[in-house]
Amino acid sequence: MSYLRPNFRHPDLKTNEIGYTKADYEGGLSTLCAGCGHDSIGASILQACFELSIEPHRVAKLSGIGCSSKTPAYFLGASHGFNSVHGRMPSVATGANLANRDLIYLGVSGDGDTASIGMGQFAHVVRRNLNMVYVVMNNGCYGLTKGQDSATADKGSASKKGAPNPYEGIDLCEMAIQLGAGFVARSFSGDKQQLTPLIKAAMSHQGFALIDVVSPCVTFNNNAASTKSYDFVREHSEATGTFDFVPMKDEIITQYNAGDTEEVTLHDGSVVHLHKMSKELKLNDRSSAMHEIERYKSKGQILTGLLYLDPLTPDTHELLGTTDKALNSLTETQLCPGNAALQSINESFR
Amino acid sequence: MKPTDINNPEYFHKVVDCQYACPAHTPVPQYIRLIAEQRYSEAYMLNWESNVFPGVLGRTCDRPCEPACRRGRVEEDPVAICRLKRVAADFKDDIHSQLPTIPAQKNGKRVALIGGGPASLTVARDLAPLGYEIDLYDDQKAGGGFMRSQIPSFRLPESVLNEEVNYILDMGITTHFNHHVKSLKSIVDKQYDAIFVGTGAPRGRDLSKLPGREEADDNIHIGIDWLANVAFEHTSKIGKKVLVLGGGNTAMDCCRTARRLGGEDVRVVVRSPQSEMKASHWEIEDTLHEDIPIFENHTPKEFVVDNGKLVGMHFEKVKAVYDEAGKRSLVPTGEDLVFMECDDVLMAIGQENAFPWIERDIGVDFGQWDMPIVDETTFQSTLKSVFFGGDAAFGPKNVITAVAHGHQAAISIDLYCQGESVNHRPAPGVNLISQKMGFHEWTYDNAVSNDERFIVPLADKEAALKNRKMEVELGFDVQQAFDEAQRCLNCDVQTVFTDDKCIECDACADVCPTDCISFVGNGEEDDLRTRLSAPSHNLEQDLYVSDALKTGRVMVKDENVCLHCGLCAERCPTTAWDMQKFFYSVTKAGQSCAE
Numbered sequence: 001m002s003y004l005r006p007n008f009r010h011p012d013l014k015t016n017e018i019g020y021t022k023a024d025y026e027g028g029l030s031t032l033c034a035g036c037g038h039d040s041i042g043a044s045i046l047q048a049c050f051e052l053s054i055e056p057h058r059v060a061k062l063s064g065i066g067c068s069s070k071t072p073a074y075f076l077g078a079s080h081g082f083n084s085v086h087g088r089m090p091s092v093a094t095g096a097n098l099a100n101r102d103l104i105y106l107g108v109s110g111d112g113d114t115a116s117i118g119m120g121q122f123a124h125v126v127r128r129n130l131n132m133v134y135v136v137m138n139n140g141c142y143g144l145t146k147g148q149d150s151a152t153a154d155k156g157s158a159s160k161k162g163a164p165n166p167y168e169g170i171d172l173c174e175m176a177i178q179l180g181a182g183f184v185a186r187s188f189s190g191d192k193q194q195l196t197p198l199i200k201a202a203m204s205h206q207g208f209a210l211i212d213v214v215s216p217c218v219t220f221n222n223n224a225a226s227t228k229s230y231d232f233v234r235e236h237s238e239a240t241g242t243f244d245f246v247p248m249k250d251e252i253i254t255q256y257n258a259g260d261t262e263e264v265t266l267h268d269g270s271v272v273h274l275h276k277m278s279k280e281l282k283l284n285d286r287s288s289a290m291h292e293i294e295r296y297k298s299k300g301q302i303l304t305g306l307l308y309l310d311p312l313t314p315d316t317h318e319l320l321g322t323t324d325k326a327l328n329s330l331t332e333t334q335l336c337p338g339n340a341a342l343q344s345i346n347e348s349f350r
Numbered sequence: 351m352k353p354t355d356i357n358n359p360e361y362f363h364k365v366v367d368c369q370y371a372c373p374a375h376t377p378v379p380q381y382i383r384l385i386a387e388q389r390y391s392e393a394y395m396l397n398w399e400s401n402v403f404p405g406v407l408g409r410t411c412d413r414p415c416e417p418a419c420r421r422g423r424v425e426e427d428p429v430a431i432c433r434l435k436r437v438a439a440d441f442k443d444d445i446h447s448q449l450p451t452i453p454a455q456k457n458g459k460r461v462a463l464i465g466g467g468p469a470s471l472t473v474a475r476d477l478a479p480l481g482y483e484i485d486l487y488d489d490q491k492a493g494g495g496f497m498r499s500q501i502p503s504f505r506l507p508e509s510v511l512n513e514e515v516n517y518i519l520d521m522g523i524t525t526h527f528n529h530h531v532k533s534l535k536s537i538v539d540k541q542y543d544a545i546f547v548g549t550g551a552p553r554g555r556d557l558s559k560l561p562g563r564e565e566a567d568d569n570i571h572i573g574i575d576w577l578a579n580v581a582f583e584h585t586s587k588i589g590k591k592v593l594v595l596g597g598g599n600t601a602m603d604c605c606r607t608a609r610r611l612g613g614e615d616v617r618v619v620v621r622s623p624q625s626e627m628k629a630s631h632w633e634i635e636d637t638l639h640e641d642i643p644i645f646e647n648h649t650p651k652e653f654v655v656d657n658g659k660l661v662g663m664h665f666e667k668v669k670a671v672y673d674e675a676g677k678r679s680l681v682p683t684g685e686d687l688v689f690m691e692c693d694d695v696l697m698a699i700g701q702e703n704a705f706p707w708i709e710r711d712i713g714v715d716f717g718q719w720d721m722p723i724v725d726e727t728t729f730q731s732t733l734k735s736v737f738f739g740g741d742a743a744f745g746p747k748n749v750i751t752a753v754a755h756g757h758q759a760a761i762s763i764d765l766y767c768q769g770e771s772v773n774h775r776p777a778p779g780v781n782l783i784s785q786k787m788g789f790h791e792w793t794y795d796n797a798v799s800n801d802e803r804f805i806v807p808l809a810d811k812e813a814a815l816k817n818r819k820m821e822v823e824l825g826f827d828v829q830q831a832f833d834e835a836q837r838c839l840n841c842d843v844q845t846v847f848t849d850d851k852c853i854e855c856d857a858c859a860d861v862c863p864t865d866c867i868s869f870v871g872n873g874e875e876d877d878l879r880t881r882l883s884a885p886s887h888n889l890e891q892d893l894y895v896s897d898a899l900k901t902g903r904v905m906v907k908d909e910n911v912c913l914h915c916g917l918c919a920e921r922c923p924t925t926a927w928d929m930q931k932f933f934y935s936v937t938k939a940g941q942s943c944a945e
């Protein structure tokens with residue numbers, strides 16, 4: 001019986017710039033079904049944090065309810081974590097971020113958690129452009145409650161025991177673009193080569209970054225009639241291009257062909273290169289992104305990769321003009337300046 | 351790379367590092383599991399089948415399996431494979447009923463064995479149950495060869511040796527002890543159907559040219575002759591100050607024996623640096639534990655004699671210098687000669703073969719260094735009816751190698767006597783069976799123990815040094831044996847991959863604690879090794895490569911540090927991975943013929 005992972009690791013594991021190995025980013029052993037796409041996404045998050053040399057204690061993982069929302073228990077065991085109620089992860093993330101803007105906020109949610117019960121919260125956290133990475137592990141069903149169709153299930157798709165879905169599926173990427181997100185991407189749990197650099201870029205982006213990751217539910221929604229199965233996604237997805245993420249500190253050595261490659265410098269100085277397949281796509285043009293997503297959809301295909309990127313959107317703190325320090329670094333007198341300060345504020349409104 | 355052919359038994363055989371390294375290919379993990387289950391007799395018999403002397407080897411084996419043990423690649427120390435073998439021998443029940451029955455009706459073939467060491471005894475063990483009539487000639491008073499005359503009783507009690515030698519001699523072997531064979535021709539003339547020469551490497555090297563050698567002869571002893579004299583109780587004392595020359599295991603046995611026969615200031619003096627001594631590191635440890643200092647980088651120059659009696663030796667100090675190819679030479683440092691006082695000197699500087707008793711005109715050809723020409727697979731000499739094995743075949747090695755030779759020679763002798771070609775070797779017996787019992791349940795204990803290697807408890811030193819026959823190592827008790835057995839990673843339970851079941855979900859690659867599994871585009875081995883999830887530098891360990899999967903990639907598993915924990919198989923949604931027990935046994939004489 002093994003619900004325990006052995007303690008031994010590969011003896012020659014690489015260390016990153018801060019001296020950690022991948023093992024330092026591990027969490028508990030997953031209790032999800034064997035083969036669940038969510039576990040692969042967790043492995044990509046772990047890999048991205050390792051490669052970015054992020055100190056685990058600088059990350060806060062936030063999630064709602066669902067198989068997807070359980071996954072933060074399985075990676076970054078040394079990071080902060082908050083498993084909130086169903087669909088309410090965005091408010092908890094907002095509160096945490098307002099209190100301590102210095103952490104890296106990683107929201108992990110499901111398609112049910114986001115597009116059904118959490119739809120209102122999702123819409124507003126995007127609008128506020130909260131500085132966070134929001135990962136949706138999108139399996140088109142409510143895995144945890146035994147596979148009912150979710151609101152992202154494509155019209156006509158059927159789960160293992162279900163009938164074809166009569167409703168239009170919600171496209172979270174299109175919504176996020178429409179609501180003002182600065183970083184929007186779609187990926188597939190079975191394609192770590194694409195997913196890991198996307199997560200790294202999303203973590204380096206200042207403002208709201210959505211990655212909608214199609215993630216097959218092996219138990220309830222990996223059947224032939226489902227459009228979120230391993231086979232379907234592999235056969236029907238097309239990437240916007242191959243993708244490179246070059247951290248700020250690394251020199252750019254590859255020569256890129258102008259025209260096919262779009263290059264964007266992020267807020268922290270790192271650079272994203274997209275070697276485009278689809279010439280039509282312009283990275284910081286909302287209507288181009290929407291158009292391309294729909295164009296592929298009409299062909300029965302899923303467009304993956306980076307879809308939209310505007311590195312210069314003002315985040316919540318900037319919009320609200322909050323203090324530029326984490327609240328825990330302020331002194332008591334700074335936090336409670338006293339009656340005189342209150343009076344002067346009141347006075348200013350008279 | 352081409353997809354790995356797991357139907358080739360050698361592929362999985364190599365994954366079982368210990369068994370692969372064992373000259374007799376003892377199924378180590380299988381017997382270790384039996385020990386953990388307290389099925390000691392079964393563990394013993396499994397050993398006995400392969401290596402014939404589990405009780406002896408569990409105390410004295412050179413253990414080539416341990417440096418090979420996978421556990422040593424994921425942590426400090428390998429599993430104490432050897433000492434677990436002893437546990438099986440110590441705790442077994444009476445196993446007489448499980449020994450092979452010897453047919454009353456013989457097969458009409460007569461075989462002579464010359465020398466009564468482990469090689470000859472193994473031949474006897476394998477051939478007697480097939481109905482051969484066997485005559486064994488040895489110049490000692492009892493069987494066992496060097497196991498009796500050389501390996502001291504404080505490492506190997508006589509009772510243990512007698513028991514295992516007698517299992518074989520009691521198979522109706524006709525023994526001719528105290529019989530030194532002076533002429534091979536005389537044996538050939540006795541019309542045996544086949545003759546096996548297992549006479550070992552009985553001649554100890556001397557320093558006959560060193561000044562003072564002759565004058566001091568009374569107090570200078572050849573190590574192996576001296577040990578034999580002690581074993582057969584012709585010698586029972588030695589001087590207080592003893593110098594032991596040499597850095598191999600014989601030197602270690604000489605000095606430790608000297609400590610028990612009255613040596614108070616016993617020193618080992620060796621030419622090379624201590625780190626390059628030939629002795630096993632555990633024998634060096636035991637030596638140091640008995641307060642015997644080792645003087646490294648000292649080359650013997652002279653036996654110093656006063657009034658016709660040995661009083662000491664002169665040594666030249668040297669240092670090791672290595673050329674570009676890494677070849678070592680010992681260069682004098684130019685310091686003054688070092689004088690060490692002594693009453694006796696024991697020389698343990700090497701052993702040689704010697705075949706003065708084999709006539710050079712009877713068809714057994716000799717080659718380089720006056721060694722007989724022997725086929726490395728069949729052990730046949732140029733005289734077709736004469737076979738060699740053990741130290742006599744290719745120079746001094748160890749007991750387990752002699753046993754492995756014995757098995758192979760027995761196969762040849764059987765084939766030869768049955769009129770078949772000796773090159774018609776039987777294939778190994780193999781078996782691969784799924785161990786799955788449930789979602790997270792396997793027939794084997796797949797959890798990986800975190801314990802460090804357990805140390806075998808020792809007898810009280812003072813008492814041990816007073817009694818040459820008192821065994822120093824006490825052996826593991828039942829609990830220690832269980833805990834040590836749990837350290838075994840069950841490398842014979844193989845990860846078996848079925849490519850057309852894989853949906854490339856990555857679950858196995860993600861869960862694997864030691865990053866063994868990768869899904870990548872195929873390539874040549876050198877290139878593949880640079881693109882795997884974890885560094886892949888151990889070229890001695892194979893890559894297990896699948897056929898192309900749906901995405902065109904291949905599954906590549908680096909066998910190097912797989913813990914055989916089964917997590918990949920537990921996480922695989924489609925049972926593309928399965929844990930299957932691989933049993934490999936070397937086929938013995940008479941068991942089957944190659945197809």
Ligand SMILES: Cc1cc2nc3c(=O)[nH]c(=O)nc-3n(C[C@H](O)[C@H](O)[C@H](O)COP(=O)(O)OP(=O)(O)OC[C@H]3O[C@@H](n4cnc5c(N)ncnc54)[C@H](O)[C@@H]3O)c2cc1C
Nearest residue numbers: 410465467468469489495496531549550740741747748749
């Ligand atoms: C001091 C010492 C300690 C050792 N310790 C270990 C150890 O701990 N572990 C280990 O694995 N190995 C050890 N070895 C090596 C091991 O003993 C030998 O490799 C092994 O015994 C070889 O087996 P064998 O069957 O080839 O011959 P041997 O065991 O050498 O047996 C040959 C027999 O043939 C007899 N013989 C020789 N010539 C004739 C003849 N003409 N007529 C009749 N009889 C003859 C010899 O007297 C002897 O009895 C040690 C060796 C020495 C010297």
Ligand SMILES: Cc1ncc(C[n+]2csc(CCOP(=O)(O)OP(=O)(O)O)c2C)c(N)n1
Nearest residue numbers: 066067068086110111112113141142143144
């Ligand atoms: C307030 C509330 N309503 C309903 C539920 C029941 N429930 C638990 S998980 C879940 C759906 C989860 O779906 P999703 O977010 O897609 O996660 P998945 O398991 O598919 O990864 C629901 C409806 C709940 N836990 N809390």
Ligand code: SF4
Nearest residue numbers: 032033036067143217
């Ligand atoms: S039920 Fe589906 S989503 Fe949940 S763990 Fe199992 S495979 Fe993953």
Ligand code: SF4
Nearest residue numbers: 862912913915916918
């Ligand atoms: S048995 Fe499987 S999971 Fe365990 S170490 Fe080996 S390859 Fe990895």
Ligand code: SF4
Nearest residue numbers: 852853855856858922
């Ligand atoms: S877990 Fe099984 S199905 Fe998934 S990638 Fe590994 S072998 Fe293939």
Ligand SMILES: [Mg+2]
Nearest residue numbers: 110111139141
């Ligand atoms: Mg879901």
